[in-house]
Amino acid sequence: MLELTRFFKSIGIARLAAMGVVAAVLMGFFALIISRVTSPYMVPLFTDLSFEDSSAIIEQLESQAVPYDLRAEGAVVLVPKDNVLRLRMSLAENGLPSGGSVGYEIFDRGDTLGATSFVQNINRLRALEGELSRTIRALQRVVQARVHLVIPERQLFQRDTESPTASIGLKVRGDLSNGQIQAIRHLVASAVPGLKPARVSIVDENGQLLANGEDTAVGGAMMGVLDEKREAQEARLRRAVEEIVFQVVGDGRARVQVTAELERNRITQTADVFDPDGQVVRSSQSRSEASTASEDLADAGVTVGNQLPGADEGGDTGSNSQRETSEEVVNYEISRTTTTEVTEAGRLRKLSVAVLVDGVYTQEPGGELAYTPRTEEQLAQIATLVRSAVGFEEGRGDQVEVVNMRFVTNAAPDANALVEPGLFDFSMDDVMQVAELGVMLLMTLLLVLFVMRPLVRKILTPEIVETPATASPIIAQEGGENVAVGEPDQRLEKAQAAGAARADMVRQVSELVKTNPDDAATILRNWLQEAA
DSSP: OHHHHHHHHHHOHHHHHHHHHHHHHHHHHHHHHHHHHHSOOEEEEEOSOOHHHHHHHHHHHHHTTOOOEEETTTTEEEEEGGGHHHHHHHHHHTTOOOTTOOOGGGGGSGGGTTOOHHHHHHHHHHHHHHHHHHHHHTSSSEEEEEEEEEOOOOOTTOOOOOOOEEEEEEEESSOOOHHHHHHHHHHHHHHSTTOOGGGEEEEETTOOEEEOOOGGGHHHHHHHHHHHHHHHHHHHHHHHHHHHHHHHHOTTSEEEEEEEEEOOSOEEEEEEEEEEEEEEEEEEEEEEEEEEEEEESGGGOOOSGGGSTTOOTTSOOEEEEEEEEEEEEEEEEEEEEEEEEEEOTTOEEEEEEEEEEOOEEEEOTTSOEEEEOOOHHHHHHHHHHHHHHHTOOTTTTOEEEEEEOOOSSOOOSOHHHHOOOOSSOOOHHHHHHHHHHHHHHHHHHHHIIIIIHHHHHHHHSOOOOOOTTTOOOOEEEETTEEEETTOTTOOHHHHHHHHHHHHHHHHHHHHHHHHOHHHHHHHHHHHHHHHO
């Protein structure tokens, strides 16, 4: 213990404190490194969770003794990477995450046996809303979904009933197309008895009305269908043009924009056309009549002639007459053409195609690319190909424009030859691990340079003994030279030379004292008197 105490006293309080700080820092730092290296790599189990789902998931993880971590105020749950798939399947078996809504599992509870019909109807409505919310959330761009159903109860002896309605609140990534909105409406309408798609309203997280729920929205729904048809037709034509143009100018060396104008009204036209030159005999009728008539004078009454004396009683007593009548009726039918044309909404009325092509690049001897615009003949040939690809009709008013302009981002002649694959293919997890190791290495270097190095230098520096009066190092005179005993920066060779000189001086003084004891005693007596 005495030797240990003497050792600590020889080191000094400052050195002991520095050694303690160095030891504490090293132990803490290496403990952090060991704990971080040995701890499992945490990855998200689920994201965008509600508080109900987070609570239920944490309860399941604690029951299985699985380490976890929470981020984003409980919306993100992190678990070890090796257990992600197993935990997801286990939680899916328990219906988690449920998205904060309850489905048909509400009827699995045992307390529903004594529930009233009102409670059962409410539970059925809640279950239907929850199942629809889960189905809508399964869509690619939908993050969250809430469904509210209003199903009127049919009263007894009531002839007219109200139609069900539905309201849907969505939180989406990006924008939903008209086709996706209509798909959600039809999905909900098909799951609820008596619900029409036009009675389903949809609102996004920004309060924007995506679809109204009025019956008068049939026209709007038709417009949505037409817009979807127009977008699909434009995309199909654009792909067709790009496929044929890219074969000529190269991939990525052309931009194609197609605008299709569709008929939005349903038109019915009826036309009657008469052709006078196309008459034909429909019917012909002929009638001929011949008649002979004779007149008897005796029956004609008393006349002057037959009352005179000598009149011939046996003479002509009448006259004969003949008559012939001929009649012909011919009916003609004029050629008549009746045409009824029905033009449904969605017919293509006009088509406009704009094609922007880049020029030709040639590599010069210096390695730079020289730009050359395309000739008018090449542009005319490309325009001909585009007209054939889109079904160009001049009578319909279609337009096709092909323009050559230099692109801002120039494409190399052979993109595949210039783009070389990387030496290693790293995933995002690998990048994060490398970044974490780099940060830890940087922290280690900073700790060694700015913390460990000053402390170690403090420990290795000899302690300077100061006098109360001058607070300066002790000066010893050796061989006619003043040597600073506590000089911090003296070298090892200088220390060895001073030690050898001091030993030589002590040896010489000892020899002088042995040979002249009286003189030595007188000198010591004088020193004591001067000190007193």
